[in-house]
Amino acid sequence: MDLLDRRFLFVVGKGGVGKTTVATGLALAASRRDKKVLLALVNCNERVSQILDTDPIGSEIVTIAENLDVVNMTPDAALEEYGLMILKVKAVFNAVFRNRLVRAFLRGTPGLEAWSMLGKAFYHACPPKGEPDYDLVIVDAPATGHALDMLRVPFVIESVAPPGMLRRDAARAVKMFKDPERAGAVLVTLPEYMPANETIELSDALENELEVPVLHLVINRVLDVLFAEHERPILEALPSAIADDSEIHGLAVAGKRRALREAIQARAIKRVRSHIDAPCAELPYYNGLESDTAAIEALSEALLRTV
Numbered sequence: 560m561d562l563l564d565r566r567f568l569f570v571v572g573k574g575g576v577g578k579t580t581v582a583t584g585l586a587l588a589a590s591r592r593d594k595k596v597l598l599a600l601v602n603c604n605e606r607v608s609q610i611l612d613t614d615p616i617g618s619e620i621v622t623i624a625e626n627l628d629v630v631n632m633t634p635d636a637a638l639e640e641y642g643l644m645i646l647k648v649k650a651v652f653n654a655v656f657r658n659r660l661v662r663a664f665l666r667g668t669p670g671l672e673a674w675s676m677l678g679k680a681f682y683h684a685c686p687p688k689g690e691p692d693y694d695l696v697i698v699d700a701p702a703t704g705h706a707l708d709m710l711r712v713p714f715v716i717e718s719v720a721p722p723g724m725l726r727r728d729a730a731r732a733v734k735m736f737k738d739p740e741r742a743g744a745v746l747v748t749l750p751e752y753m754p755a756n757e758t759i760e761l762s763d764a765l766e767n768e769l770e771v772p773v774l775h776l777v778i779n780r781v782l783d784v785l786f787a788e789h790e791r792p793i794l795e796a797l798p799s800a801i802a803d804d805s806e807i808h809g810l811a812v813a814g815k816r817r818a819l820r821e822a823i824q825a826r827a828i829k830r831v832r833s834h835i836d837a838p839c840a841e842l843p844y845y846n847g848l849e850s851d852t853a854a855i856e857a858l859s860e861a862l863l864r865t866v
Contacts, residue, residue, distance in 0.1 A: 560739075560740065561863075562585075562745075562774055562775050562838070562863065563585070563588060563589045563592060563594065563695060563863070565695065565740070565741055565742055565743060565774070566684045566685065566691070566694070566695060566696065566735070566741045566742060567680075567681065567684045567685070567695075567696050567698070567735060567736070567741065567742035567743075568585065568695065568696070568697045568698070568742070568743065568744075568745055568774070569698050569700055569706070569710065569736075569742070569743070569744045569745070569771070570582040570585070570697060570698065570699055570700060570744075570745045570747060571700040571701075571703065571706040571744055571745070571746060571747070571761065572702075572703065572746055572747035572748055572754070572757075572758060572761070573702060573703050573748065573749075573753070573754045573757045573758070574702035574703075576747045576748055576749050576754055576779055577747055577749075577777075577779040577780065577842075578699055578700065578747045579600070579603075579605075579606050579607060579610070579699050580606075580610065580779070580855070580858070581745065581747045581777050581779065581842075581862060582598060582697050582698075582699035582745075583598065583607050583610050583611065583699075583855060583859075584855060584858045584859035584861075584862045585697055585745065585859065585862055586598040586627055586629075586695075586697050587624070587627065587855065587856065587859040588859040588860060588862060588863060589626075589694075589695050589697075590624060590625060590626035590627040591626075591859075593626060594626060594693075594694040594695050595626050595628075595692075595693045595694045595695075596626060596627050596628070596693060596694065596695050596696075596697065597620070597628050597629070597630065597680070597683050597684075597692070597693040597695075597696045597697070598627065598628070598629045598630075598697050598699065599629075599630055599632055599676075599679075599680040599683075599696060599697065599698045599699065600616065600629070600630065600631040600632065600699045601632055601676055601698065601699060601700055601701050601709070602631070602632060602633050602634065602676065602701075603631065603699070603701070605631045607623075607629055608623075610855055611623060611624070611855065616629050616630065616631045617630075617631055618630065618631060618632065618633045618636035618637075619636075628693070632676040632679060632680070633676075634672035634673075634675055634676060637675040637676040637678075637679040673708065673709040673712045674712045674713060674716065674729070676709070677698070677709055677710070677712065677713065677732070678713075678728060678729075678732065680696050680698050681696075681713075681728075681731075681732045681735070682728075683696050684696040684735075685731060685732075685735055687727075687728070687731070703757055703760075703761050706761075707761070707764055707765075707769075710736070710765075710769055710771065711769065712729075713728075713729040713730075713732040713733050713736070714729075714733055714769060716729035717729045717730045717733050736769070736771050737769075737770045737771060737772070738772075739772035739774065742771075742772075743771065743772040743773065743774035743775075744765050744771055744772070744773050744774060745774060745775045745776075745777060746758050746761060746762060746773055746775070746776050746777065746835065746837075747777045747779055748776070748777070748778055748779070748831060749778070749779055749780055749827075750778055750780070750781050750782075750823075750824040750825075750827045750828050751823065751824070751827050752823065752826075752827055754827075755827040755828075755830055755831040756830075758776075758831055758835070759830070759831060759834045759835065762834065762835045773835060773837045774837060774838075775837055775838055775839075775840070776831070776832070776835050776837045776838070776839040776840070777839070777840050777841075777842060777862060778828060778831070778832075778839065778840070778841045778842065779842045780842065780843075780844040780845075781824065781828070781841045781842060781843055781844060782820065782821065782824055782843075782844050783843065783844075784821055784825075785817060785821065786814075786817070786818050786821060788822075788825070790818070791818040791819075791821065791822050794811075794814045794815055794817075794818040795815050795818050795819060797811040797814060797815060798811040798812045798815050828841070838865040839865055840861060840862050840863065840864060840865055842858060842861055842862070843861075845858075
């Protein structure tokens with residue numbers, strides 16, 4: 560089954576690995592397949608507008624390309640919109656959600672702010688009645704720990720909340736998130752020790768604790784391999800064999816550093832790929848991605864080419 564044929568994708572990884580770039584690339588790829596797509600950012604300093612050269616993205620859903628809408632969800636705005644989607648009637652919503660005591664209670668309820676954002680995204684993908692607003696909703700999640708906390712919320716609500724609308728919605732979300740035919744996680748990492756190890760732990764938590772399927776692995780910023788494995792020890796030893804005042808000593812040091820970096824990259828990729836049983840895309844290192852809007856188009860297709 561094609562990754563983009565699902566209804567809900569959760570893009571997650573360690574901070575700084577390129578989650579937003581990957582989420583944006585997937586959204587573009589899906590929109591070019593004539594799917595109506597919502598890219599939902601989670602209360603972040605958004606960079607989608609920089610990547611795609613658009614106006615800044617706020618808490619209102621905006622269309623930034625054909626078939627592609629984007630929103631930067633905030634807890635307050637998401638809670639209000641989610642509440643309005645549930646209650647339907649504006650007057651009833653105002654009577655409930657504008658009440659000072661109700662608002663204070665909602666803000667003080669653990670996990671409710673996270674659920675308001677996740678629930679809003681889920682509601683667009685899977686309303687209780689009628690057709691969904693979008694063919695695919697892609698959530699650009701917070702960094703690993705916060706993303707897991709957010710995903711745990713509907714599972715907790717389903718377990719402890721009293722019978723009612725909140726629990727029913729949480730149960731529907733849990734059912735979807737566990738269904739690999741409809742939803743799942745896209746993990747983003749770098750070819751380095753710490754991001755790779757954190758991604759492995761994240762994969763274990765998703766699949767073993769929450770039973771959320773890992774559908775795709777993206778290894779971002781992969782350097783071109785210049786040296787064969789058997790050449791690296793020679794390059795690593797070369798600087799010590801050349802006099803410090805030699806004209807080529809600096810070149811030898813640069814070669815050693817590159818060989819070491821490639822060795823680390825190879826081990827990290829091998830480790831994460833051997834642990835996570837999912838299709839994998841390796842994206843090349845490109846320093847100017849966010850200043851080259853044409854590059855994101857090529858990247859969006861590269862995301863779906865597995866190796």
